[in-house]
Amino acid sequence: MYRYDEFDERLVRERVAQFASQVARRIDGSLTDAEFLPLRLKNGLYLQLHSYMLRIAVPYGTLHARQLRQLARIADEYDRGYGHFTTRTNLQFNWSKLKDVPTVLGLLADVEMHCIQTSGNCIRNVTADHFAGVAHDEIEDPRPIAELIRQWSTLHPEFEWLGRKFKIAVSGATHDRAVVKSHDLGVRIVRDPASGETGYEILVGGGLGRTPFAAKVLREFLPREDLLAYLEAVLRVYNLEGRRDNKFKARLKILVHELGIEALRALVEEEFAHIDKARVNADPQEQARIAAYFAPPAYEDLPEVSRKLEDAQIRDPELARFVEHNLFRHKKRGYTAVTISLKPIGGTPGDITSEQMRAVADLAEKYSFDELRVTHAQNLVLPNVKLDDVAEVYEALKAHDLATANIGRITDIISCPGLDYCSLATARSIPIAQVLSHHFADPEKQKQIGEVSIKISGCINACGHHHVGNIGILGLEKKGVESYQITVGGDPSENYALGELLGPGVPAEYVPEAVDKVVSVYLAERQQGETFIETYRRIGLAPFKAAFKEIADVAA
Amino acid sequence: MAAVKRPPLPVILVANDLLEGDVVFATADGWSRDPRQAKVAQDDAAAQALEAFAAREFLHARVVGATLVDVELRDGAPVPRHIREAIRALGPSTRPDLGKQADFQI
Amino acid sequence: MLLLDREGAKADLWTRVETLDISADKVIVPSALLQDALAARRPGQQIGVAIDNTERAAALEPYFGALALVVIAFPTGYNGRGFSIARQLRERGFSGLLRASGPLVSDQFPHALACGFDEIELPDASAERQPVEQWLAAAARISLNYQRGYNYGAVANILEQRRAARRAGAANV
Numbered sequence A: 001m002y003r004y005d006e007f008d009e010r011l012v013r014e015r016v017a018q019f020a021s022q023v024a025r026r027i028d029g030s031l032t033d034a035e036f037l038p039l040r041l042k043n044g045l046y047l048q049l050h051s052y053m054l055r056i057a058v059p060y061g062t063l064h065a066r067q068l069r070q071l072a073r074i075a076d077e078y079d080r081g082y083g084h085f086t087t088r089t090n091l092q093f094n095w096s097k098l099k100d101v102p103t104v105l106g107l108l109a110d111v112e113m114h115c116i117q118t119s120g121n122c123i124r125n126v127t128a129d130h131f132a133g134v135a136h137d138e139i140e141d142p143r144p145i146a147e148l149i150r151q152w153s154t155l156h157p158e159f160e161w162l163g164r165k166f167k168i169a170v171s172g173a174t175h176d177r178a179v180v181k182s183h184d185l186g187v188r189i190v191r192d193p194a195s196g197e198t199g200y201e202i203l204v205g206g207g208l209g210r211t212p213f214a215a216k217v218l219r220e221f222l223p224r225e226d227l228l229a230y231l232e233a234v235l236r237v238y239n240l241e242g243r244r245d246n247k248f249k250a251r252l253k254i255l256v257h258e259l260g261i262e263a264l265r266a267l268v269e270e271e272f273a274h275i276d277k278a279r280v281n282a283d284p285q286e287q288a289r290i291a292a293y294f295a296p297p298a299y300e301d302l303p304e305v306s307r308k309l310e311d312a313q314i315r316d317p318e319l320a321r322f323v324e325h326n327l328f329r330h331k332k333r334g335y336t337a338v339t340i341s342l343k344p345i346g347g348t349p350g351d352i353t354s355e356q357m358r359a360v361a362d363l364a365e366k367y368s369f370d371e372l373r374v375t376h377a378q379n380l381v382l383p384n385v386k387l388d389d390v391a392e393v394y395e396a397l398k399a400h401d402l403a404t405a406n407i408g409r410i411t412d413i414i415s416c417p418g419l420d421y422c423s424l425a426t427a428r429s430i431p432i433a434q435v436l437s438h439h440f441a442d443p444e445k446q447k448q449i450g451e452v453s454i455k456i457s458g459c460i461n462a463c464g465h466h467h468v469g470n471i472g473i474l475g476l477e478k479k480g481v482e483s484y485q486i487t488v489g490g491d492p493s494e495n496y497a498l499g500e501l502l503g504p505g506v507p508a509e510y511v512p513e514a515v516d517k518v519v520s521v522y523l524a525e526r527q528q529g530e531t532f533i534e535t536y537r538r539i540g541l542a543p544f545k546a547a548f549k550e551i552a553d554v555a556a
Numbered sequence B: 001m002a003a004v005k006r007p008p009l010p011v012i013l014v015a016n017d018l019l020e021g022d023v024v025f026a027t028a029d030g031w032s033r034d035p036r037q038a039k040v041a042q043d044d045a046a047a048q049a050l051e052a053f054a055a056r057e058f059l060h061a062r063v064v065g066a067t068l069v070d071v072e073l074r075d076g077a078p079v080p081r082h083i084r085e086a087i088r089a090l091g092p093s094t095r096p097d098l099g100k101q102a103d104f105q106i
Numbered sequence C: 001m002l003l004l005d006r007e008g009a010k011a012d013l014w015t016r017v018e019t020l021d022i023s024a025d026k027v028i029v030p031s032a033l034l035q036d037a038l039a040a041r042r043p044g045q046q047i048g049v050a051i052d053n054t055e056r057a058a059a060l061e062p063y064f065g066a067l068a069l070v071v072i073a074f075p076t077g078y079n080g081r082g083f084s085i086a087r088q089l090r091e092r093g094f095s096g097l098l099r100a101s102g103p104l105v106s107d108q109f110p111h112a113l114a115c116g117f118d119e120i121e122l123p124d125a126s127a128e129r130q131p132v133e134q135w136l137a138a139a140a141r142i143s144l145n146y147q148r149g150y151n152y153g154a155v156a157n158i159l160e161q162r163r164a165a166r167r168a169g170a171a172n173v
Ligand code: HEM
Pocket: A046, A048, A053, A085, A086, A087, A088, A092, A164, A165, A167, A182, A206, A207, A208, A209, A210, A251, A415, A416, A417, A422, A423, A424, A461, A462, A463, A464, A465
């Protein structure tokens, strides 16, 4: 994992002092509220329904034990004993006080963390494949360039005041686990078929929200050394040409849509040609310096199969279920990546208590080379666990209500905070997630349904990724009452697709039945081995729509 | 920062404390964190007075986001009509142990 | 209006005109008049141009040699387009004075300087709340940056520092 050097550390400390000064100047009247608002947002501080909310960056979803323990301490001393992991792999505290924030930022700086650019119209926290560095299907570990981009985008003087937020995701695997196509800019590590060299495919103009678009390829192959100069060209073109007349049309996706990808490419290439690349790019030694932090840990040579784990599974069917659902194939023989579900039945997706944070930190230290990941699906990962240790890890997780065996299953629901916390919400989303989780709690039923994703947002902004849920749920307000629109067919992977609407919105109490109908269509129609999304692609929207109509008609 | 459009009467004035972030309600003589203490404006003049108070308090950097919220009276206590404000006056519906519902046992 | 640079407040010696009445020694004209103003320029007279942030650096490129000042308007402080225009002007070789004009916030001063601006022209309403000392403090608050090629004044580039440290380390071996 990357560790700060003296320069990284000094910059973050200076940024803490800067924020303290901004707060002081807001109080003494030097800054108006309108001037202060973007400044506090650039430091991840929102004003929510009940309180301020502080969003802490977890760059490319990577954490170590000491950091998670510090987050637990902040949760206990400055919040209400819990935090919420988001689809952008950040952590949110829901009960912050403005007057405490400079102190909290100092505590974060103590463990090489910050809230820089976790909100506001600037380049946001870079996200990555949560199995980066350990995935069996990886061309190259994307974390070194994620860190390079993190540094480059941090307090970038030219791009601090963009027309709108700008989100970057990176992936180095063939299978896209980072929802690359929903980002303003995606970087995919690819191999040039001719030379065998790795380089980058650059995608732009993705986004969810009120006008969802899939990102398009801007550059098929960018040589490694030119990454920063090329990003600079893209950002400059966006900063200059992106719309500023309408907040809802200010994202890069709208520029791509209005100009067309060819015209945008011409502008970017022209700008790129003007940039003095030697002056802007990171030198190879700097890239190597960063990459060295991500060298594989001291893995042992182990057999492919763990007898110990096999035997334990025979004794404990629940462990077997956990192994079946929550383990991911590691590139190193004898190891596995264990996903810790933050989706207990009936829980709040992504929420974790301080006590659980400490327990997970202990496990990371003891069993995973001190490493942890946050996934965009609001779960945690122990990326480097010996198969031999899985049973012990499972027992420890169980003791803290963290052993739910449902990764990728219907109860592994993504949900934004919705109207229970969010001041932009039009409806609640957490209670919907909870009801559905109870509804599909039976492990046998989950197993029968197999892989399917439910994603819920409490308003059109789509923080809960509902557009790319196999089943997407969007909470709206209809005549003062919460109402939920359901889509099917969304897919966040390399087969990226936006879901299609089943029909009119229904009140909350009809949602479980409606989802049930959708699932029943799949179960009735599926052919041997098909997942939900595969069946949907084969049979299309119509059967789902027809089944949903029965519910919608009753609801109406 | 007077409310742009006034909701139907009766109304209360709700804001966030600038330094704490807590939701606060204008009372007869300041602010309270307890929604039941909110001063209820039954007529235009009283609503206007709340707006004037909001503008002053905003200028003095004590609160932000002050808005008038329409309420109905239940057992003499004001309860916001709209679900958003109702949740704001109580706390997260999924966490009865948090927010005003817990602090004031509402 | 308050005019300031990294040394503090300064007198504005430039006169803005909207017509071709260019009698002053240092005049700022709108871009539509730039060509005529340059043609009518007296010896020793300096011409500057004021542009909106919808105008582009490339359009000024033919005049770089003759232009002494470019003023870029910031319609709001947080509309950051002007930063990219400034950066482009510098990258394409403009070496005259660069001025940002509009309701910027002091925390943006380091960004403006890093992108190549020399001075800020601030409306009175902003200057009353944010006196010069706040601007100077803001410029000094962050002493490092990661972005190569955006160096100014006392700000040290982290990548260059690391490179220097590597070189020193290698020399010591
Ligand atoms: C709590 C306060 C939050 C606010 C005020 C907020 C605000 C917004 C807004 C306005 C958008 C639409 C952006 C646009 O279309 O230009 C958006 C999108 C998004 N937000 Fe949030 N959000 C919040 C919380 C969250 C949470 C909790 C998550 C993760 C669970 C999240 C992740 C995202 C994602 C992934 C998108 C959609 C992707 C995109 O188009 O950028 N946000 N958010």
